[in-house]
Amino acid sequence: MAATSTGIHHRSYASELALRHTSAEKFRLVLVVLAVLAVPFVVSPYWLTIANQIGIAVIGAVGLNILVGYTGQISLGQGGFLAVGAYSSAILHVRGDLPIPLSILLATLTTAVIGAFFGIPALRLKGLYLAIATLASQEIILFAVRNWDAVTGGRDAISIPRMELGRFVFRQDFHWYWVILPIAVLAVVSARNLFRTGLGRSFMAVRDHDIAASAMGVDVTRTKVLAFAVSSGFAGLAGALTAHYTGIVTWERFTLEESILYLAIIIVGGLGSIAGTVYGAIFMITLPALITRVGQDMQGTLPGIAEKLPAVQVVVFGLVIVLFLIFEPRGLARIWQRLKDYVRFWPFRY
Amino acid sequence: MSDFLQMTLFGLSNGAILALAALGFVLIYKATRVINFAQGHFLLVGAYAFYAAIVVLGLHWSLAVLVAVAFAATLGVLVERFVLRPMIGEEAIAVIMVTIGLSSVLGGGVQLFFGTTPRETPPFLPSGALTMAGATMPWSRVAAIGIAAAVLITFSIFFTRTRHGIAMRAVADDQQAALTMGISVRRVFALAWALAAVTAVIGGILLADLSGVSAGLAGFGLIVFPVVILGGLDSVPGTIVGGIIIGLLVQYTAGYVGGGLEQVVPFIVLILILMVRPYGLFGQTRIERV
Numbered sequence: 001m002a003a004t005s006t007g008i009h010h011r012s013y014a015s016e017l018a019l020r021h022t023s024a025e026k027f028r029l030v031l032v033v034l035a036v037l038a039v040p041f042v043v044s045p046y047w048l049t050i051a052n053q054i055g056i057a058v059i060g061a062v063g064l065n066i067l068v069g070y071t072g073q074i075s076l077g078q079g080g081f082l083a084v085g086a087y088s089s090a091i092l093h094v095r096g097d098l099p100i101p102l103s104i105l106l107a108t109l110t111t112a113v114i115g116a117f118f119g120i121p122a123l124r125l126k127g128l129y130l131a132i133a134t135l136a137s138q139e140i141i142l143f144a145v146r147n148w149d150a151v152t153g154g155r156d157a158i159s160i161p162r163m164e165l166g167r168f169v170f171r172q173d174f175h176w177y178w179v180i181l182p183i184a185v186l187a188v189v190s191a192r193n194l195f196r197t198g199l200g201r202s203f204m205a206v207r208d209h210d211i212a213a214s215a216m217g218v219d220v221t222r223t224k225v226l227a228f229a230v231s232s233g234f235a236g237l238a239g240a241l242t243a244h245y246t247g248i249v250t251w252e253r254f255t256l257e258e259s260i261l262y263l264a265i266i267i268v269g270g271l272g273s274i275a276g277t278v279y280g281a282i283f284m285i286t287l288p289a290l291i292t293r294v295g296q297d298m299q300g301t302l303p304g305i306a307e308k309l310p311a312v313q314v315v316v317f318g319l320v321i322v323l324f325l326i327f328e329p330r331g332l333a334r335i336w337q338r339l340k341d342y343v344r345f346w347p348f349r350y
Numbered sequence: 351m352s353d354f355l356q357m358t359l360f361g362l363s364n365g366a367i368l369a370l371a372a373l374g375f376v377l378i379y380k381a382t383r384v385i386n387f388a389q390g391h392f393l394l395v396g397a398y399a400f401y402a403a404i405v406v407l408g409l410h411w412s413l414a415v416l417v418a419v420a421f422a423a424t425l426g427v428l429v430e431r432f433v434l435r436p437m438i439g440e441e442a443i444a445v446i447m448v449t450i451g452l453s454s455v456l457g458g459g460v461q462l463f464f465g466t467t468p469r470e471t472p473p474f475l476p477s478g479a480l481t482m483a484g485a486t487m488p489w490s491r492v493a494a495i496g497i498a499a500a501v502l503i504t505f506s507i508f509f510t511r512t513r514h515g516i517a518m519r520a521v522a523d524d525q526q527a528a529l530t531m532g533i534s535v536r537r538v539f540a541l542a543w544a545l546a547a548v549t550a551v552i553g554g555i556l557l558a559d560l561s562g563v564s565a566g567l568a569g570f571g572l573i574v575f576p577v578v579i580l581g582g583l584d585s586v587p588g589t590i591v592g593g594i595i596i597g598l599l600v601q602y603t604a605g606y607v608g609g610g611l612e613q614v615v616p617f618i619v620l621i622l623i624l625m626v627r628p629y630g631l632f633g634q635t636r637i638e639r640v
Contacts, residue, residue, distance in 0.1 A: 132385070139613075143613060260450055264447070310461070314454055314458030318453070321450065322433060
C-alpha cells in the first residue's frame with residue numbers, strides 16, 4: 001500500500017478493507033485515544049458533565065444517522081424513542097428489580113421493537129410525508145408516557161437509585177465517564193462496521209434508489225423496518241443511559257425539541273458520516289454550554305444578560321442549523337476533509 | 351345540548367384559525383414544494399408584532415393590524431430570499447431542517463425581546479356573549495369565525511380572479527410552462543411566502559385576542575400538520591374542511607372523552623390518513639411507488 005498525493009493505492013484486499021489506511025490516520029487515532037483518556041483528569045467537573053452528555057448524544061445520534069443519513073428515512077421521532085428507552089430501563093430496574101446492565105439491555109431491545117412498529121408508515125411514505133408521520137409518532141409516544149399512569153407514573157418523575165457494582169457506587173461524573181465512554185466507542189465502532197456488512201449496504205442501496213435496490217434483490221420492506229429497529233435500538237440505549245446517569249426520568253426531557261437537537265447534530269456533523277456524527281455531537285452539546293459560560297463571564301459588564309441566555313441559545317441553535325445548511329450542507333465531516341486535503345496538497349490547490 | 355352548542359362554536363372558531371394557518375402552509379407547499387415547519391412561529395411573530403404595535407407604539411388596533419401585516423409580509427419575503435432560495439433543489443431533509451432552524455431563530459428572537467411572560471392585548475373583537483339554548487356564546491368567537499371566513503373568501507377570489515393569483519396557480523401547476531409564459535417564478539415564490547406570513551399574522555392576531563399572547567402560540571403550528579394532511583397538502587378548500595374537522599374533533603374529544611386525549615387525537619387522525627389516503631381528502635393524487 002502506498003499513500004501519495006495521487007491517492008491511496010492498495011496492493012491487497014485486506015488493506016482495502018481496513019478502516020484506517022495511512023500511517024497519518026493511525027497516528028491521529030492514537031492522539032484521539034490519548035486525548036479521550038486524559039479528558040476526565042484535566043477538565044473541570046462542569047465540562048466533565050458536558051463530556052458525559054456528549055457521549056450519550058453520540059450514541060443516540062449515531063442511531064439517527066443510520067436511519068436518516070444512511071437509509072434516507074427522515075425521522076422526527078428520536079426523542080420519543082429516547083423516552084421509550086429511558087422509561088423501560090427505569091421501570092425494569094425500579095419496579096422489576098432487575099440489575100441495571102440487564103435493564104439497559106432489555107430497554108434497548110424493547111425500543112428496537114417499538115421503533116420497528118413506528119417504522120411501519122415508512123413502508124408507504126417517503127420524504128416529507130414520512131417526516132410528518134414520525135412527528136405524529138413522537139407526539140403519540142409522549143402522550144402515552146404522560147397518560148399511562150399505571151406503568152410510567154404519568155406526569156410525575158421516576159427517580160432511580162444510583163448504580164452500584166458490588167460495593168462501588170457510581171456517584172460522580174468521573175465514574176460515569178468510564179461507563180459512557182466504552183459504550184459510546186462500542187456504538188461508533190459497531191455502526192462503522194455495520195456499513196461493511198450486507199445489511200448496511202442494503203440500507204445505503206435503499207437510500208440511493210429504492211426501486212433499483214429491490215431490483216438487485218434487496219428486500220426493501222425488511223430493510224426499512226430493520227433500519228428503524230437498529231436506529232431506535234441506539235436511541236433506546238442512549239435513553240436508558242440518560243435515565244441512570246441523571247437518576248431521574250421525566251417526559252419533559254424527551255419532547256420534540258430533543259428530536260430536533262438530534263437531527264441538528266447529524267446535519268451539522270454530516271449526514272451519512274459516522275465520524276461526522278461525533279463531531280456534530282461535540283459541537284452541538286458544547287455550544288450552549290459555551291454560551292452559558294461566556295454569558296456568566298460577561299455578567300459584570302452587561303448586567304441582565306443571564307436571563308437572556310436561554311433565548312440567545314435558542315437563536316444561536318437555529319442560526320447554526322440554517323447557516324450550515326446554506327453554506328456547508330455536508331457538515332463538519334466535509335469541512336475536516338477539505339482541511340486535510342488542503343494540507344496534503346499544499347502548496348498546490350488540488 | 352347547551353354544551354354541544356358551545357363546543358361547536360369553540361371548535362369552529364379554532365378550526366377557522368387553523369384553516370388560516372393551514373392556508374399559508376398550503377400556499378408555500380403549492381408554489382415552492384417546501385414544508386414550512388416555521389408556520390406556527392410566523393403565527394407567534396405576528397401576534398407579538400401586533401402586540402408591540404398596539405401596546406409599545408400605542409397605535410389604534412386597526413393601524414396595528416396594518417403594521418403587523420406589513421411586518422409579516424416583509425419577513426416572509428426576506429426569509430424566502432435569504433433562507434429558502436439557496437435551498438432550491440436540495441433534499442427533503444435539508445429543506446425541512448432549514449425551516450426548523452428558522453422556527454428556532456424566530457421563537458428565540460421573540461423570547462429575546464419579550465421574555466417568557468404571557469402578554470395581554472387590549473381586546474378589539476366585540477365583547478359580551480350571546481345566550482342561545484342555555485349556551486354562552488362569546489361574540490369574539492363568532493367574530494373570529496367571520497373574519498377568518500372573510501379572509502379565506504378574499505384569498506379564493508385572489509386565486510381565481512387576479513393576475514398574480516392566476517400566476518401563482520400556473521407556477522404551482524408547471525414551473526417551466528409558467529416561465530415560458532413570462533411569469534417570474536422568483537416573484538411568485540416571494541409572493542407565496544409573503545402571503546403565507548400574512549395569513550399566519552391574521553391567525554395570530556385572532557388568537558392573541560381570544561387567548562392572549564405567549565410562546566405557546568407556536569404550538570398551534572404542530573396541529574396545522576393534521577389539518578393539511580387531512581385536507582390535502584396542495585388543496586386550498588382542503589384547509590377549510592380540514593381545519594373545521596380537526597377543530598371540532600379536538601373540542602368534542604375534550605368535552606366528551608377528556609383525559610388529555612384531545613392533544614393526541616389530531617395526530618392519530620394524521621397517521622390514519624397517511625396510511626390510507628396520503629394525498630388527503632382534496633389533494634392531487636400522485637402515484638408514487640414506495
